[in-house]
Amino acid sequence: DADVTQTPRNRITKTGKRIMLECSQTKGHDRMYWYRQDPGLGLRLIYYSFDVKDINKGEISDGYSVSRQAQAKFSLSLESAIPNQTALYFCATSTGGQPQHFGDGTRLSIL
Amino acid sequence: EDQVTQSPEALRLQEGESSSLNCSYTVSGLRGLFWYRQDPGKGPEFLFTLYSAGEEKEKERLKATLTKKESFLHITAPKPEDSATYLCAVQASGDYKLSFGAGTTVTVRA
Numbered sequence: 001d002a003d004v005t006q007t008p009r010n011r012i013t014k015t016g017k018r019i020m021l022e023c024s025q026t027k028g029h030d031r032m033y034w035y036r037q038d039p040g041l042g043l044r045l046i047y048y049s050f051d052v053k054d055i056n057k058g059e060i061s062d063g064y065s066v067s068r069q070a071q072a073k074f075s076l077s078l079e080s081a082i083p084n085q086t087a088l089y090f091c092a093t094s095t096g097g098q099p100q101h102f103g104d105g106t107r108l109s110i111l
Numbered sequence: 112e113d114q115v116t117q118s119p120e121a122l123r124l125q126e127g128e129s130s131s132l133n134c135s136y137t138v139s140g141l142r143g144l145f146w147y148r149q150d151p152g153k154g155p156e157f158l159f160t161l162y163s164a165g166e167e168k169e170k171e172r173l174k175a176t177l178t179k180k181e182s183f184l185h186i187t188a189p190k191p192e193d194s195a196t197y198l199c200a201v202q203a204s205g206d207y208k209l210s211f212g213a214g215t216t217v218t219v220r221a
Contacts, residue, residue, distance in 0.1 A: 004154070009123070031207065042115075042198065042213040043170030049209070057210070090154050099145055100209060 003027045006091050006104035012109045019078045021106050023091030032074040033045050034058075034066060036092045037105075046089075049074055073094040115139045117199050117212035124189050124219045132184040132215045134199030144182050145209065146175050147198040155198055189219045 004025045011018055023032065024053040031050050035058075045058030047066040055066060063085060065077045066093055086109050092100040114194050116135045124130055129215035132167055159168040161177040168175045172193060174185040180192065196216045200209040
């Protein structure tokens with residue numbers, strides 16, 4: 001089983017819909033992150049959390065919200081999806097000074 | 112603001128043809144520079160962390176080096192299985208966030 005699991009792996013939805021992407025991890029890491037990846041732009045940080053009670057905005061948080069339900073679970077929500085939120089979304093985890101470990105992503109298309 | 116620029120955007124190599132990828136960065140105090148490999152449909156996979164100028168790390172056909180302004184990922188005698196997108200990221204001192212470059216897509220033909 002994967003250490004960092006993202007669901008769903010693919011999602012197609014319509015403008016204005018509410019969407020939740022979920023991330024769970026079995027690595028026991030305290031820190032979790034959400035990124036989006038667009039062609040030519042690389043990975044950009046949306047939100048990050050250093051523990052259950054700590055949530056921080058990244059560089060592109062507008063239009064997104066998150067919830068850290070437990071140490072192992074971190075979900076990303078799009079309250080009212082718009083087409084320019086079409087992208088690949090990745091969850092990552094880390095602890096201490098160790099490198100971040102990534103899930104295999106969710107491909108999200110908003111029509 | 113931290114900035115990371117990778118070049119070239121794409122690199123096509125013949126099997127066995129060695130080459131280098133560049134990662135130029137500006138950061139207010141470097142905590143670490145990271146190299147990741149990303150295969151299609153997968154998340155980035157960690158390769159190396161470099162912490163100070165002059166440091167080098169090796170893994171199989173890959174060797175990463177670091178100066179005060181840039182890092183190189185050298186691919187020696189590449190094989191088709193080395194085909195992937197290689198991502199570079201920096202972490203500033205006192206921070207735990209990563210700033211990523213856009214990546215270099217390497218294609219190795221047999």
